Amino acid sequence: MTRRLYAVSASVLAVLAAGPLAAQQPTTRRDSAAASDSIRADSARHALHHLAPVVVNSTRLSGASEETPAQVEKLDLKRVIPGPETLNNALLTLPGVSLFDDQGARLQPQLEVRGFSVSPVVGNPQGVSVFLNGIRVNEPDAQEVNFDLLPSAAFDQATLVRGPDVLFGRNSLGGTLLLTTRRGGDTPEATLEVGGGSFGEQTLTTTLGGKLDGIDGFLAFTGENEVGWRQATSSTTRNLFATIGHQWGPSHDSGDIALDIQYGHDRIFEAGSLPASYIAINPKINYTPGDFFAPEAVDLALRGNEPLAGGILRGTLFGRRNNVEQFNGNVPPPNTDGFTYNLSGGSTLEWTRPFVLGSVPIGWTMGAEYSRESAHIRLVNVGGGLPASITTDATIHQDNAAAFAQAVVSVTPRLNITGGLRLDYVHVPYRDSLDASNDGTSTYNRLSPEIGATYQFTDDIKGFVAYKSGFRAPAPLELACANPNAPCSLPFSLGNDPALLPVTTRDYEGGFDVDFAARTTLDVDAFWTDVDNDIVFASPNLTQEYFLNAPHTRRAGVEASGQIGLPAGFRLVASYSYVAATYQSTVLIATSDSNPQPTKPGDLFPLSPLHRGRLGAGVTHLFGALVVDGEFDIRGYQGQFTRGDESNQRKEIPGYTVAGLSARADYHRFGAAVGIENIFNRQYYTFGIESQNFLGPYNQSNPPANPIVEPFYTPGYARRITVTLSTRL
Numbered sequence: 001m002t003r004r005l006y007a008v009s010a011s012v013l014a015v016l017a018a019g020p021l022a023a024q025q026p027t028t029r030r031d032s033a034a035a036s037d038s039i040r041a042d043s044a045r046h047a048l049h050h051l052a053p054v055v056v057n058s059t060r061l062s063g064a065s066e067e068t069p070a071q072v073e074k075l076d077l078k079r080v081i082p083g084p085e086t087l088n089n090a091l092l093t094l095p096g097v098s099l100f101d102d103q104g105a106r107l108q109p110q111l112e113v114r115g116f117s118v119s120p121v122v123g124n125p126q127g128v129s130v131f132l133n134g135i136r137v138n139e140p141d142a143q144e145v146n147f148d149l150l151p152s153a154a155f156d157q158a159t160l161v162r163g164p165d166v167l168f169g170r171n172s173l174g175g176t177l178l179l180t181t182r183r184g185g186d187t188p189e190a191t192l193e194v195g196g197g198s199f200g201e202q203t204l205t206t207t208l209g210g211k212l213d214g215i216d217g218f219l220a221f222t223g224e225n226e227v228g229w230r231q232a233t234s235s236t237t238r239n240l241f242a243t244i245g246h247q248w249g250p251s252h253d254s255g256d257i258a259l260d261i262q263y264g265h266d267r268i269f270e271a272g273s274l275p276a277s278y279i280a281i282n283p284k285i286n287y288t289p290g291d292f293f294a295p296e297a298v299d300l301a302l303r304g305n306e307p308l309a310g311g312i313l314r315g316t317l318f319g320r321r322n323n324v325e326q327f328n329g330n331v332p333p334p335n336t337d338g339f340t341y342n343l344s345g346g347s348t349l350e351w352t353r354p355f356v357l358g359s360v361p362i363g364w365t366m367g368a369e370y371s372r373e374s375a376h377i378r379l380v381n382v383g384g385g386l387p388a389s390i391t392t393d394a395t396i397h398q399d400n401a402a403a404f405a406q407a408v409v410s411v412t413p414r415l416n417i418t419g420g421l422r423l424d425y426v427h428v429p430y431r432d433s434l435d436a437s438n439d440g441t442s443t444y445n446r447l448s449p450e451i452g453a454t455y456q457f458t459d460d461i462k463g464f465v466a467y468k469s470g471f472r473a474p475a476p477l478e479l480a481c482a483n484p485n486a487p488c489s490l491p492f493s494l495g496n497d498p499a500l501l502p503v504t505t506r507d508y509e510g511g512f513d514v515d516f517a518a519r520t521t522l523d524v525d526a527f528w529t530d531v532d533n534d535i536v537f538a539s540p541n542l543t544q545e546y547f548l549n550a551p552h553t554r555r556a557g558v559e560a561s562g563q564i565g566l567p568a569g570f571r572l573v574a575s576y577s578y579v580a581a582t583y584q585s586t587v588l589i590a591t592s593d594s595n596p597q598p599t600k601p602g603d604l605f606p607l608s609p610l611h612r613g614r615l616g617a618g619v620t621h622l623f624g625a626l627v628v629d630g631e632f633d634i635r636g637y638q639g640q641f642t643r644g645d646e647s648n649q650r651k652e653i654p655g656y657t658v659a660g661l662s663a664r665a666d667y668h669r670f671g672a673a674v675g676i677e678n679i680f681n682r683q684y685y686t687f688g689i690e691s692q693n694f695l696g697p698y699n700q701s702n703p704p705a706n707p708i709v710e711p712f713y714t715p716g717y718a719r720r721i722t723v724t725l726s727t728r729l
């Protein structure tokens with residue numbers, strides 16, 4: 001990451017001093033100018049003698065600036081193997097980010113950032129927000145994110161903003177992932193990629209873009225088939241993304257409008273976790289074959305911006321629909337076939353403007369957003385020798401409204417002060433078509449402040465400190481499954497249970513960034529996040545769960561990453577993080593253990609390793625028209641406690657290291673990429689849960705009367721090799 005102050009010429013300053021409309025003219029920055037507002041101001045009297053600093057203000061819709069008091073990291077999407085996992089693989093190169101696999105499905109990872117999770121698993125408490133072109137893609141029913149539905153072939157930029165932020169609002173506790181897609185350029189382009197790999201993997205990706213009579217268009221399609229590594233884990237994914245737009249004026253911010261359309265349809269079979277005794281026989285075993293996840297999603301979004309009153313007005317208008325069938329083979333039966341119909345729509349408007357107060361430049365952002373999120377959940381019990389029966393038929397309509405403001409004050413050419421405030425309102429009515437006595441309504445509101453400072457010590461070294469507050473309202477699914485006396489059966493069996501309290505955080509962080517010449521960088525930050533009323537879930541057995549508030553928890557740690565540039569295009573990369581996600585109060589969380597123990601202050605969260613590290617070496621070199629780029633790395637993770645062992649009584653999931661290699665060569669309009677994951681084919685586990693083994697020993701014909709409790713693990717993927725060939729048509 002890079003944080004610098006930039007200067008502009010005295011002639012530009014003179015124009016800026018002429019009036020607010022002139023201040024809209026763009027300045028070229030090393031990073032994308034469209035990602036932030038650059039505010040330059042000084043008086044005409046000083047313009048001939050001093051260069052004013054560029055004050056950069058993050059905005060809700062144009063992206064986060066690296067000059068704000070937060071750890072902002074742009075992901076390098078070009079150095080990971082192309083395909084549906086592009087985003088996940090790029091995130092794993094960052095410090096403090098880890099992945100675990102509950103479902104036993106490669107395309108449904110659960111990511112952890114600073115001890116908070118974001119995942120496609122319904123019911124997993126979510127603490128990270130994901131935005132695509134400024135639109136939240138967390139789903140209405142449980143705020144989960146379906147990474148398999150994101151248009152990876154259309155990605156232009158991906159940025160991780162760590163910690164809460166008033167611009168991005170609810171659920172952004174551990175951070176916010178911002179994704180933007182490509183637009184058609186002046187030069188027509190078309191690409192074709194075909195790939196294949198281990199376990200029957202087949203991929204096809206094509207893109208098409210260009211501009212005609214001032215109208216730009218871009219189209220991306222990705223399709224993937226896979227047989228799967230474990231038994232009954234085949235998958236098919238299809239994703240189509242298209243944008244049509246028009247820009248007017250001399251710059252992107254002079255005026256722009258674009259319409260995005262996306263369609264995704266997947267069918268992913270899941271293996272889930274496996275008793276340790278089964279893994280010893282064969283890690284490919286599927287405990288309950290037949291589980292699958294089948295979403296079909298359509299997204300429409302209209303976005304644009306226009307100069308207004310000396311600033312820029314930006315806006316979005318969107319509609320999203322995602323219909324999902326989730327089948328769970330339960331032990332003991334009956335099985336559950338779940339149908340969820342998610343529908344959401346809304347709008348965001350924001351206005352940003354530079355102005356001068358006395359001789360002090362200020363960047364101002366203010367805005368408001370509203371969304372309506374609806375979920376209709378219908379569950380049917382099937383199998384077990386009984387006729388099919390509807391167990392849940394519930395509808396939830398959630399209203400979300402917010403207003404926010406942020407100012408960046410350039411106190412001196414080296415010192416920027418950022419302050420912001422956000423008000424959130426969430427209204428969640430629950431209606432049960434089977435039992436009206438379950439109906440209920442929950443309402444939450446929260447005022448969240450932030451203040452921070454950045455200081456440029458030298459041209460190469462910059463530091464920041466910040467205090468921020470975060471907020472998360474309970475998701476509809478969590479509200480409907482919060483009764484310990486009536487836990488929900490998977491995927492869920494809902495009712496209007498006792499109301500949960502909203503989650504609030506107080507985040508203190510600071511860090512510094514060093515950016516030397518010759519591709520040598522060092523970023524270090526430390527954070528301390530106190531959490532009140534954290535939402536956690538209890539699993540009394542493998543097929544039931546409910547949610548509850550833990551009065552006090554904490555996330556604290558240090559994250560560091562760096563790169564050393566070497567001659568001939570070689571480089572060394574490394575990262576390390578210490579992330580302590582801990583309970584800070586005594587709370588009894590039900591588990592499969594017949595004698596569960598309450599947590600104590602200092603007990604670690606399950607599935608959250610304390611230490612994570614990465615070490616790698618790479619090279620980028622030109623041989624005439626041939627460009628070669630490759631990187632080998634080793635990632636290591638300390639052992640972690642299993643879900644169901646919140647009191648840290650049982651044996652940890654063993655720590656592990658895994659090595660990978662990615663390489664790409666481009667020659668004129670042709671390219672080839674090779675990726676190898678888990679090079680040394682090590683056996684390791686990313687997920688574990690304590691549960692009763694209802695089936696008993698492997699291949700036993702009669703289930704035991706008293707199933708024993710043992711750890712269930714999800715085996716990490718075996719060695720996987722992929723090859724991708726591409727061409728620009």
